[in-house]
Amino acid sequence: MPAATERAGSAAPVLWLGLVLLLGLLLVLRWPGPGWLATDFQRLLPALAVDPWEARASAAAAASYEGQLLLLARGAGAAGFLQQAREQLVAAGFAAADFEQQQAAAWRQLGALQQPHAIGLATAADRELLASDPEGYFTRLRNLLYSPLGGPWLNGLPRDPLGLWRSFSLAAAPQPPAGEFELLALQVPAAQRGFGRIEGLYPLYLDLVGQAQRRDLEFRALGAPLYTAYGVQSGQREMTTIGGASLLALLSLLLWALRSGRALLLSLLVVGSGIGGGFALTLLLFQQVHLLALVLGATLVGIAADYAFHYLCHSLLPGWQPADGLGPVFRGLSLSAATSVLGFASLVLLPFPGLQQMGCFMAAGLLASYLSVCLLFPGLYRVAPRGELPRLFRRAPLAGRAPHWLWLLLVLLALPGVLRLQAQDELRDFYAAPQRLQADQQALESLLGSGQDSRFLLLRAADMESLLQREEALRQQLPALRGGVSALVPSAAAQGETIELQRHLLRSGELRGWIESLGLAEAAVSDYLQALEAPFQPLTAAALLAQELPLGSGGFLGCDGGICASWLPLPGTVDSQELQRAVALDGVAVIEPVAQINRLLAQYRGQALVMLPLLALVVAAVLWLSLGWAAALYLLALPLAAALLSFGLLGWLRGSYSIVNLLALLPVAGVALDFAIFRRLATAPSQPAVLLAVSLSALTSLLAFGMLAFSATPIISDFGYSIASGLLFAWLLCWLRPPRGPGDRA
Amino acid sequence: MSCRHALAALLLLAHCLPALAGPELLQAVAGRLEYRQGVAGAFTQSKYLSFMSRPLVSSGHFSLSADAGLRWQVEAPVSSLMTVRDGVVTLDGQPVQDSGVGRLMARIMRGFMHGELEQISEGFSVSGELQPAHWSLALAPRNPLMATVISEIRVRGDTYLQWVEVRETSGNSTTIAFSALHEADREADAGGH
Numbered sequence: 021m022p023a024a025t026e027r028a029g030s031a032a033p034v035l036w037l038g039l040v041l042l043l044g045l046l047l048v049l050r051w052p053g054p055g056w057l058a059t060d061f062q063r064l065l066p067a068l069a070v071d072p073w074e075a076r077a078s079a080a081a082a083a084s085y086e087g088q089l090l091l092l093a094r095g096a097g098a099a100g101f102l103q104q105a106r107e108q109l110v111a112a113g114f115a116a117a118d119f120e121q122q123q124a125a126a127w128r129q130l131g132a133l134q135q136p137h138a139i140g141l142a143t144a145a146d147r148e149l150l151a152s153d154p155e156g157y158f159t160r161l162r163n164l165l166y167s168p169l170g171g172p173w174l175n176g177l178p179r180d181p182l183g184l185w186r187s188f189s190l191a192a193a194p195q196p197p198a199g200e201f202e203l204l205a206l207q208v209p210a211a212q213r214g215f216g217r218i219e220g221l222y223p224l225y226l227d228l229v230g231q232a233q234r235r236d237l238e239f240r241a242l243g244a245p246l247y248t249a250y251g252v253q254s255g256q257r258e259m260t261t262i263g264g265a266s267l268l269a270l271l272s273l274l275l276w277a278l279r280s281g282r283a284l285l286l287s288l289l290v291v292g293s294g295i296g297g298g299f300a301l302t303l304l305l306f307q308q309v310h311l312l313a314l315v316l317g318a319t320l321v322g323i324a325a326d327y328a329f330h331y332l333c334h335s336l337l338p339g340w341q342p343a344d345g346l347g348p349v350f351r352g353l354s355l356s357a358a359t360s361v362l363g364f365a366s367l368v369l370l371p372f373p374g375l376q377q378m379g380c381f382m383a384a385g386l387l388a389s390y391l392s393v394c395l396l397f398p399g400l401y402r403v404a405p406r407g408e409l410p411r412l413f414r415r416a417p418l419a420g421r422a423p424h425w426l427w428l429l430l431v432l433l434a435l436p437g438v439l440r441l442q443a444q445d446e447l448r449d450f451y452a453a454p455q456r457l458q459a460d461q462q463a464l465e466s467l468l469g470s471g472q473d474s475r476f477l478l479l480r481a482a483d484m485e486s487l488l489q490r491e492e493a494l495r496q497q498l499p500a501l502r503g504g505v506s507a508l509v510p511s512a513a514a515q516g517e518t519i520e521l522q523r524h525l526l527r528s529g530e531l532r533g534w535i536e537s538l539g540l541a542e543a544a545v546s547d548y549l550q551a552l553e554a555p556f557q558p559l560t561a562a563a564l565l566a567q568e569l570p571l572g573s574g575g576f577l578g579c580d581g582g583i584c585a586s587w588l589p590l591p592g593t594v595d596s597q598e599l600q601r602a603v604a605l606d607g608v609a610v611i612e613p614v615a616q617i618n619r620l621l622a623q624y625r626g627q628a629l630v631m632l633p634l635l636a637l638v639v640a641a642v643l644w645l646s647l648g649w650a651a652a653l654y655l656l657a658l659p660l661a662a663a664l665l666s667f668g669l670l671g672w673l674r675g676s677y678s679i680v681n682l683l684a685l686l687p688v689a690g691v692a693l694d695f696a697i698f699r700r701l702a703t704a705p706s707q708p709a710v711l712l713a714v715s716l717s718a719l720t721s722l723l724a725f726g727m728l729a730f731s732a733t734p735i736i737s738d739f740g741y742s743i744a745s746g747l748l749f750a751w752l753l754c755w756l757r758p759p760r761g762p763g764d765r766a
Numbered sequence: 767m768s769c770r771h772a773l774a775a776l777l778l779l780a781h782c783l784p785a786l787a788g789p790e791l792l793q794a795v796a797g798r799l800e801y802r803q804g805v806a807g808a809f810t811q812s813k814y815l816s817f818m819s820r821p822l823v824s825s826g827h828f829s830l831s832a833d834a835g836l837r838w839q840v841e842a843p844v845s846s847l848m849t850v851r852d853g854v855v856t857l858d859g860q861p862v863q864d865s866g867v868g869r870l871m872a873r874i875m876r877g878f879m880h881g882e883l884e885q886i887s888e889g890f891s892v893s894g895e896l897q898p899a900h901w902s903l904a905l906a907p908r909n910p911l912m913a914t915v916i917s918e919i920r921v922r923g924d925t926y927l928q929w930v931e932v933r934e935t936s937g938n939s940t941t942i943a944f945s946a947l948h949e950a951d952r953e954a955d956a957g958g959h
Contacts, residue, residue: 100888103908120911160858163846166824166837166873167857168811169864172915174935178817195863200853544817645903 036395040293043300052307057314076577077478077587078613084589088117089243089650091599092464093232094201101237102204105228114221114245115206126570127193130508132191133567134322137559139522139551140515142184143191144496147514148180151521157182158534165538174562178544181535184518185210192507194572197468201238208245208573219256221249229456234615240460240467250274250454258731270723277410278332286401287328294324297388298381313741317381326390326694327353328716331397333713338407339708345398352701355646356694357390359639364686366638372627382686413712426756430661431494434668444676445621447614450735458494465592474614475590480583480607484561485511487584490607494588497602505576508564515558522552587611621679628682632689636660639693647700652715655700659692662750669745680735683741688746691721695754711755718751788892792883795894795901800925801881804831804950807926809838813944829950830879836872866912874905874919880929890919900924 089109093102096439109115116122142150150157161183164170173183180186194535210219225241232239274284302309320352334340334348346353364386367379410412480496481487488511491504510518525531526549535545542549562681565576577585590599590610603610636656643652663685695714702710726741726747806829812821826841835851848868849856855868862868877886886892886905889912894903902922907913915935922929930942 097884099885103888119825124911124914159844161856162844163840164810164862166822167848168940169848169855169857169862169867171813171932171934171938171940174813174815174822175934175938177815190863190865194798196866198854198861321955361870539818539820539822541817541819690958719811749852 032395032747033399036392036686039391043297045674047300047303050304050307052303056303056308058308058310064418067459073478073480073577073583073585074315074611074616077476077585077611078585078616080575080577081474081476081589081611081613086244087210087213088571089206089208089241089245090464091204091228092201092240092242092467093204093237095235097236098202098237101232101235102202103241104231105691106206107203108224108228109206111219111226113212114208114224116209119207123570126568127207129567130564130570130573131189133564134185134559136171136509137515137557138180138185139548140519140556141188141510142514143188143515144492146184146187147518147521150184154525154530158530158537161388162537167627177538177540179548181430181538181548182522182531183543184522187509191502192573192676193570194502195636199467208243213248216733218245218249219253221245226456231361240463242455242461242464247451247453248458250391251451254452254732255684255736256738258728258733259710270720271766273716273719273723278336279713280332280403280408282401282403283332283335287325287332289440290389291324291394293392294385294389298383298385301384301388302377302381306373306377307378310374312374313377313381317378317385323666324385325720326691326713327357327389327393328397328715330710331393332401332699333409333709333716334706335401335403336406336409336712337709340405340407342398342405346394348706349698350394352698353390353393355643355701356697357386357695358646359387359642361390362642363522363635363639366635367631368498370627370631371625374624375627375631378683378686382690386690406726409708409712413474413715427657427661430753431549431664434661434664437668438676440666440671442676444623444678445618445625446678447617447621449678450680450738466697473611475610477588477590478585478609478611479588480585480609482582482584484579484584485513487586487735488561489513490605491586491588492607494602494605497605498598499593500591501588503573503575504589505561505565505574505586508569508573508584509561512560514558519552519556526552625679626681628679632682632685635686635689646670651700655693655696658696658750658753659689661691661753662688662746665749666742666746670742678738680738684739684742685746686748687721687725688743691717691747692750692754695750714751714754718747721747767838772886789887791894791903792887792895795878795903795923796881796883798901798925799878799881799923799927801872802949804829804834805879805947806830806950807947808945809942810945811840811940813938813940815938816936827874830872830875831950832880836868836875838871849944874921874930875927878921878923900928903946 057091066437091102091105093099093105105116110117146157149160161173164172164183176183176186194205199356208221212221225246228241229239271284274287275281276286278284299309299314302313302317330349330352331346334344336340340348361383363383364379365383367375368383370376370379388655442641477494479487479490481490488506488509491506492511492514495501495504495506522531525534532542535542561576565574575586575588577587579585594602599610602608635658640652640656643655645657666685666688667677667681670681694717698710698714699707722744725740726744729737729744731737731740800806806827808825808827810823810825812823814821824842824844826839829837829840829843835849838848838850840846840848846858850868850872853869855862855864873882873885873889876882889909890905890907894901894907901924902920902923905919905921907916907919913935916932917926918933920929920931920933921927926944927946928944928947930944932940934940
């Protein structure tokens with residue numbers, strides 16, 4: 021029989037290795053490619069939660085600014101400084117070397133497509149002035165032509181003698197703001213915007229700030245890539261300093277308690293297996309892992325290490341022999357793993373992709389950790405028995421049995437704080453931006469005369485012509501609006517009006533008089549005059565939109581199911597009254613992406629509030645079936661009390677909570693439940709080992725994740741705080757002796 | 767030595783002299799220029815367009831000062847006023863989107879009339895020659911986008927900037943000849959001519 025056990029013991033690690041290889045092989049075969057890591061918050065949310073046109077418009081709006089970088093310099097030598105800045109950014113890969121040329125080429129291509137239809141292209145303002153006061157229009161244009169500014173207009177006279185097309189093109193193109201400063205617009209290539217690459221942009225920006233200061237120049241920069249770079253860089257820095265410090269403390273603690281290098285290595289192996297297994301299975305099932313699921317999944321360290329600690333701490337008890345194997349801890353381990361795995365796996369049933377991923381990651385990770393302890397430890401942890409726990413844990417637990425009123429008191433203590441809590445669903449609260457970048461943003465917005473506004477207008481109509489007319493009507497209401505499809509292709513009705521107006525001026529002789537007054541020979545404008553008399557061929561959107569348009573132009577979203585749609589950025593200068601008038605137009609809606617995400621956050625939070633009690637019910641059912649209802653109640657009381665106290669404290673300290681605090685309860689509840697199960701199932705002599713194990717688990721988790729509370733990024737510090745306070749309360753409460761259990765009978 | 771040999775020797779010597787590179791050339795020009803707080807004068811602008819048999823000519827007065835910026839008053843054949851002040855360009859009192867033309871012009875005039883030549887060397891690579899009585903420079907845009915429109919700007923002067931020619935890649939060109947240059951009375955010139 022011992023020989024059989026021996027054989028089973030030696031076969032188990034091989035089985036473990038086989039499972040790891042199988043998972044690895046599956047991962048290689050089904051590797052989803054470069055897009056395996058999702059960072060977009062929208063991917064966490066149900067796809068049906070957003071109107072499909074809004075989703076398309078949001079994606080288009082985000083794409084229009086996500087890579088943009090705007091640099092401003094002011095002072096003597098500003099242009100040269102920006103040129104150098106550009107070269108440095110290009111050399112570092114943070115700016116496309118030929119971006120300006122590409123954009124210029126795109127504008128030229130657009131012009132070439134418009135040219136055959138140029139006589140129909142005019143802004144509504146020019147058309148109105150030319151119709152109501154032709155002489156006023158001619159005077160204005162003549163003054164422009166004779167001024168130093170007239171060059172580009174003069175060049176186009178043969179095909180555009182009234183300057184209507186040039187004026188239309190200028191209105192569509194982005195115009196640099198006026199002022200005594202130099203501006204440079206750059207585009208960060210998409211390949212450089214990912215994690216592991218973008219973070220280098222922030223130090224380069226700081227270097228440019230320093231260079232500008234040394235040259236006595238004012239330098240400002242604005243753009244989403246800078247914020248991303250700062251976020252990633254500060255996150256990595258914190259991971260290095262906070263993570264490094266906590267890892268060092270964690271290793272020292274484990275060495276002190278377990279006094280065995282092998283025990284330490286095995287513990288790390290179990291944690292690694294948990295995270296690796298969770299990651300692999302999530303990727304295999306979802307073909308993508310979201311960054312937040314990865315971060316939350318990494319908190320598995322706390323629970324996964326628990327399984328190893330219980331095994332190893334029991335090995336320190338007097339009389340323990342390697343041959344005891346899993347015996348002393350198997351029931352506790354199995355029950356703990358079963359409740360946690362079932363609990364987290366039930367999240368997969370919820371209709372939220374984010375929670376599904378997190379649930380899958382944690383359930384698979386815990387299963388992998390559990391299997392690692394069961395398969396590896398009996399065979400590989402065969403050390404000489406030490407027979408003594410660290411001095412602090414040699415005696416029986418100090419605290420007495422917890423009376424029922426104590427639980428009631430804890431609830432009463434926590435309740436006022438919990439009642440103070442108000443939900444806070446604000447995306448902006450999750451991120452932090454350095455003062456320097458915020459100051460740059462304010463300065464640039466003030467100089468450019470427009471605030472950064474993430475809002476935009478979404479227009480819908482039954483067909484393309486109606487959509488263009490709707491845009492034109494909207495532009496009449498909000499003259500500050502730029503962009504839009506109709507800025508490149510006027511509606512057929514507007515083109516018809518423009519041509520008819522010129523024909524009228526031709527018939528009245530005013531047009532010929534104007535041409536002669538410029539000294540233009542009729543031969544020079546013959547093509548134009550012929551085109552004016554020829555049948556009208558309007559420019560169509562289909563011809564234009566097949567081309568790649570310059571960045572920031574257009575805004576057409578497509579036609580689908582009897583609806584054509586477009587989006588227009590909303591300048592920060594538009595006041596609320598103007599906006600209300602615009603929204604009153606048929607088929608026009610203001611889309612506020614931040615507000616939309618906040619609404620979804622609230623929805624998510626609501627789902628989490630429902631999901632947590634459901635999770636508790638699943639766990640309670642498993643516990644009830646295994647141990648009876650009284651034990652189930654006790655075992656649930658510990659995580660519930662820890663969660664309540666953590667939230668109560670949050671209520672007193674801050675008064676608000678978010679989805680982040682609720683999600684942090686998942687690992688806290690898992691660890692606290694572990695504590696309770698082992699305390700309840702352990703025999704009286706092994707209680708000191710259980711207390712050592714839960715103390716190690718709590719301290720290592722506090723070191724690993726509690727230190728996140730010191731992060732400068734609010735979302736991370738919030739998460740860290742909730743885990744730290746929840747674990748601390750769980751640990752303190754688990755010192756109280758559980759009600760009668762197997763230990764007492766022993 | 768015959769006259770012909772002497773001339774050949776002088777030409778050879780001239781070839782052997784080191785050519786002045788952009789920054790040194792600009793520095794040498796800067797040494798000859800007289801700077802004033804404000805400069806005013808008359809101008810004649812001629813635009814040569816490939817599709818017109820005669821140039822489009824306009825004339826008027828201008829003033830340039832640190833406070834009032836550039837004021838460009840066209841008096842014939844039409845009457846209009848262009849101003850460039852603090853980077854804002856207006857035509858007859860109305861702000862205009864000028865694709866950078868007005869600012870470029872103000873930059874060149876400030877460069878040679880106020881001595882802000884750093885801006886010139888930043889934006890253009892400079893070549894040219896110095897004669898005892900006058901100098902002439904050719905400015906090639908460094909910005910590749912500007913280079914698609916403007917092939918070269920030629921400037922000529924003595925103690926003042928006297929003549930500017932803008933050559934476009936389209937083959938069209940604009941010349942501006944300055945005359946009657948004098949130190950501007952700031953008060954009077956700020957009010958316009």
